[in-house]
Amino acid sequence: GDGGFFLDRVVSPVFHCMSFEIDHLASLGLDTAYRLGYDDFNESLCAKPIVRQLLSDLGVSEDQILSADPNGSYESFTRLGYRNKPGIDKEYDVAVAATFLACRVFCKTFRERRTWWAVYKAFYRIFATHVVLFHVMLAQSISGWNYKVISSAL
Known part of the structure; x- marks a missing residue:
């Protein structure tokens, strides 16, 4: 088969959309709440109504x-x-195909909101990781290198 054909006609328009949304708009300073991210592209291609409309x-x-x-x-x-x-x-023209995809297929699926709760969520993730690692370290210090005890402590 001709891999160049698939790359030119299928991959390039999708990449063109992604590079514009993720790279170009980010370099212009547009906030993530107003541009598409990787998760939006993935969810757009997996959403049943969007795929049905594209077909x-x-x-x-x-x-x-x-x-x-x-x-x-x-x-x-x-x-x-x-x-x-x-x-x-x-x-x-790759830009014509990319415009079709940008207008009809790819859409914002999740609105990111930056609030102070994000600081607390990030702190909680770090705190929870420290608690789990401390628990494992405690189990290892009590049992030595007995992997049955350490694995059951998790």
Whole structure:
């Protein structure tokens, strides 16, 4: 197979969206509450309504989705980068495909809010880790290197 084709037509538009949202907007100083993160991309690609809408936009009927019949979604996805019809326009543009994905597929799934509670949550995680490690150290100091006792202490 031609790995370059898959890279150019499938991976590049997704990477283009991710690089704009994660790298470019972050370098402009836009807060994480207003730009997409890795988790938003993952959840967008796993959310049933979003995937169903994407398949519908690619020309897959509801019956084909339910019956899991082979359909032309992959071929349609690889033609997203043409400004006109693929037979007329010979130039594939990654930005056109990335714009389609940014407008119709990827969305903000979680709104991050920065509050003072984040400080307490971070402190609690460190405190809990210290308590667990102290517990293990105490079990090791009492039992020596008896792994049965240490593992049951956890």
